[in-house]
Amino acid sequence: MKITTELVEKYYSGHCSPEEKMQVEMWLHAESDSKEASVLKDVRENLSAVIDEPLQLKKAYRLSVKWMSLAASLLLFFAMGWVVYQEFYSKGELDKMVYIRSTVSGKQEILKMTDGTVITLNEGSELKWDEDFGKNERLVHLKGEALFEVAKDASKPFRVIGEHTSVKVLGTVFNYKSYTDSRVELTVLEGKVSITDHDGEEHILVANEQIRWSDGIFAAKSLVDAVDYIGWKDNILLFDQTPMKEAIQTIERRYRVSVHLKDQRLLAQTVSATFENNSLKEVLDMLSFSLKFNYEIIPNGQVILDEIKK
Incomplete structure (x- = not known):
């Protein structure tokens, strides 16, 4: 759906349909x-x-x-x-009172909403909602990644506005990854989830289904073992054909470091690996061996990835 001046004026005057309202809110968010x-x-x-x-x-x-x-x-x-x-x-x-909860790199937080929904916020993430949450609707805005265990309420769907997409459910369990400058990823563990992209196209997912967008463009819908994708709750890093840029962002958030590339050819690589409670050095040792690059950890929180080994 194209966002026009007339549509924005309808939104601010309170005359939008529910579908138009959702599209404008996604546009405002992004x-x-x-x-x-x-x-x-x-x-x-x-x-x-x-x-x-x-x-x-x-x-x-x-x-x-x-x-x-x-x-x-x-x-x-x-x-x-x-x-x-x-x-x-x-x-x-x-x-209106607006509530914002955010997590720093390396930290997670569990939130229990007034409707009984439990939200586990991953590191480097932000969740926002206002004091009207649960009155007429259950609406939150997410930047980052979170696991939602949504309390059932057929009269009030639970909506999450993220980057380029919007999720709508009645009562289910799903993981929603929506970091800025990263691919959008929705993984369903229980129940049924509706997700709508910025073009207004709706996708329905059930348990053990996953859908991805990259740079706002639909990438793939596939069957997965959904439990694997919430391993971050237990400090497990899962990379599944993950673009190198996104893998670096994940490492930066987890270990609170800043990664610098001297060899931009690394960005063409993808990463597939699982790490469970490993140190930064152990992670970089494994990645440098498989992707053939050198690295240096500097004491001030910097990591340098150097030229690919010959």
Whole structure:
């Protein structure tokens, strides 16, 4: 579904259908930066048009360059304020309490929601919901990865808004991976799950089914042993044909390090391996042997991956 100005106006005036509302919320979640840039671009263009227009005023009434610069700064300031208002405080949401729980690298957290749903938040993740959760709907926003054990309530579907996709269930157990700049991955352990992508296409999954998107593009739907994909709860790292870029991001979150590549050819590799409570050195030893690269761990939390061995 294409996001148009008219659709956004319908959303903020409260006239969207449930499907339209879901699509706009997914867009707001994933595209806030570009939204802001678009608004500022319009402001700048309008401002330029005013400044460039010949002034047919007498010299005594002309604004100095200093005052025009001040006017431009104020206009941009208020434009930024408009974006923030539209993003967070429209539709009477100014008085709503918003809850945000986040985890740092190497840490996990278990949350029990008011409806009885249990959410295990993986490292480097963020979950957001407001005080109306459970009243008319059960809605959360996820950046990162979490295991959801959703309490059953047929009258109030549980929805998760992530990067490029939105999940909807009544009562089930699923793992949802939706880190920024990483592939989206949904794995179902129990029950049935509906997931909708940014194009509005819906996919239905049942137990031991998994679906993936890479850079917002549908990648694959397959049968898996779903239990393998929640091993992170027990400090197990599972890489299953994982792109090297994503594997590096996972290692950075788990071991709280920053990885730098000197040989960009490594990014063409994929990783398939399982590590259970292994140290950073043990993980890098195994990967460097199988993928044939050198590495160096620097005491300040840096890891250097060097040229591929000949």
